[in-house]
Amino acid sequence: MDRIRSLVLCLIAIALVSLPALAHHGSGVSYETKLDKAVTMKGTVTQFVWRNPHVYIIYNVKDANDNVVEWSAETSSPSTMTGNHNWTRTTIKPGDEITFTLLPSKIASAAGILYKAVAADGTVLLDDKSRLRGDPTVE
Amino acid sequence: MRRYTMAAVIAGLQLWLMSSAALAQEAGWKPCPRCQTSAQRAAATKNDKDHSFYAHDLIGIWGRQGIALSDEVPPMTEWGKAKYETAKPGMGPRAVPLGNDPMMICDPLGFPRWLNYNYGMEFANLPGRTIQFFETYHTFRSIWTDGRSLPKDPEPRWLGYSIGKWDGDTFIVDSNGFDDRSWLDTQGHQHSDEMTTHETYRRLSYDRLEVTLTIDDPKTYTKPWVSKGTLNLSSGTELAEYFCVPSEEATYKKNVRDRAAKPSTP
Numbered sequence: 001m002d003r004i005r006s007l008v009l010c011l012i013a014i015a016l017v018s019l020p021a022l023a024h025h026g027s028g029v030s031y032e033t034k035l036d037k038a039v040t041m042k043g044t045v046t047q048f049v050w051r052n053p054h055v056y057i058i059y060n061v062k063d064a065n066d067n068v069v070e071w072s073a074e075t076s077s078p079s080t081m082t083g084n085h086n087w088t089r090t091t092i093k094p095g096d097e098i099t100f101t102l103l104p105s106k107i108a109s110a111a112g113i114l115y116k117a118v119a120a121d122g123t124v125l126l127d128d129k130s131r132l133r134g135d136p137t138v139e
Numbered sequence: 140m141r142r143y144t145m146a147a148v149i150a151g152l153q154l155w156l157m158s159s160a161a162l163a164q165e166a167g168w169k170p171c172p173r174c175q176t177s178a179q180r181a182a183a184t185k186n187d188k189d190h191s192f193y194a195h196d197l198i199g200i201w202g203r204q205g206i207a208l209s210d211e212v213p214p215m216t217e218w219g220k221a222k223y224e225t226a227k228p229g230m231g232p233r234a235v236p237l238g239n240d241p242m243m244i245c246d247p248l249g250f251p252r253w254l255n256y257n258y259g260m261e262f263a264n265l266p267g268r269t270i271q272f273f274e275t276y277h278t279f280r281s282i283w284t285d286g287r288s289l290p291k292d293p294e295p296r297w298l299g300y301s302i303g304k305w306d307g308d309t310f311i312v313d314s315n316g317f318d319d320r321s322w323l324d325t326q327g328h329q330h331s332d333e334m335t336t337h338e339t340y341r342r343l344s345y346d347r348l349e350v351t352l353t354i355d356d357p358k359t360y361t362k363p364w365v366s367k368g369t370l371n372l373s374s375g376t377e378l379a380e381y382f383c384v385p386s387e388e389a390t391y392k393k394n395v396r397d398r399a400a401k402p403s404t405p
Contacts, residue, residue, distance in 0.1 A: 029229055049391075052382075074395050079381070080173050083173045107402050
């Protein structure tokens with residue numbers, strides 16, 4: 001029983017530690033936080049920026065009329081992405097085709113916070129449930 | 140047969156050399172507190188719980204985040220309210236996109252904000268002073284333990300002036316002389332240059348450090364703001380090089396922050 005309690009406390013602690021990752025840099029409040037607002041799209045990576053304050057990906061998506069739209073997908077700091085998700089500076093490269101699921105910006109611009117990323121071979125690169133908070137004020 | 144035996148010996152030797160090289164690579168280089176995976180953390184801390192400790196030894200890396208300010212914010216003075224209204228934070232109940240948090244342009248966090256947001260904090264001792272390193276923005280703070288007093292009319296500093304002493308098993312730090320341009324937290328709470336702080340650090344066990352922080356600033360708050368927390372020893376880690384790089388912040392602003400908040404951007 002103590003082990004279960006310890007595990008639960010540990011999971012809560014990890015969740016709490018991972019929560020503040022975005023808002024310190026002023027972008028967290030700009031994004032939707034509920035899964036029913038998420039958008040999924042396939043894109044080709046043009047930039048993978050492994051830098052503080054937050055790692056992000058720029059990628060191109062073709063719309064229904066074959067027009068290319070450039071999107072940005074934000075994640076957390078490099079250290080948080082390493083510790084929580086085993087990412088490194090080479091996890092994603094320009095040219096990679098990835099299926100992105102984002103919680104998009106509230107103003108419907110081509111930007112979002114990355115919730116899920118799946119590589120072309122089916123490898124799940126990210127599945128970050130801590131993004132689904134429902135309340136931007138607690139980030 | 141002899142040839143196979145020799146091949147096996149050579150293969151074994153290669154494996155041993157490879158594993159030695161791998162070990163040599165890992166030995167001496169450790170992940171930063173937040174870079175440490177849960178498996179690495181479990182391995183590094185497995186003997187911490189019952190480890191013996193010396194109460195006056197604070198050396199080590201503590202925490203991955205910091206000590207959060209208490210939610211019980213004291214009532215503000217009229218001056219404090221007016222200053223608070225100038226802040227447009229990126230989080231909390233008054234969060235707005237594209238606010239004016241000084242950290243978004245790499246201004247120093249100041250103290251005590253560095254205590255509550257640091258990605259890990261390390262104590263080290265030098266003769267006559269204790270050093271506090273913060274991973275966030277790669278900053279160090281001097282806490283003088285050589286018996287000096289706080290300055291009477293200090294020139295304002297982002298980290299202020301700090302003196303420390305032991306009272307039993309508690310390390311006590313008093314500070315003054317703060318630059319009032321820094322915020323206290325990400326929610327935009329403010330302070331004046333008359334603020335003083337009082338901290339206590341007490342090692343509860345080998346791997347747990349109790350920290351209290353009292354902010355006393357009668358110009359901004361009608362009573363002291365007391366916060367308390369516990370930091371865990373971050374065994375098996377070393378602080379990373381996390382500078383706030385203005386050019387990186389500017390690129391991030393253009394590619395991410397602005398794009399998420401401004402309708403005019405693609």
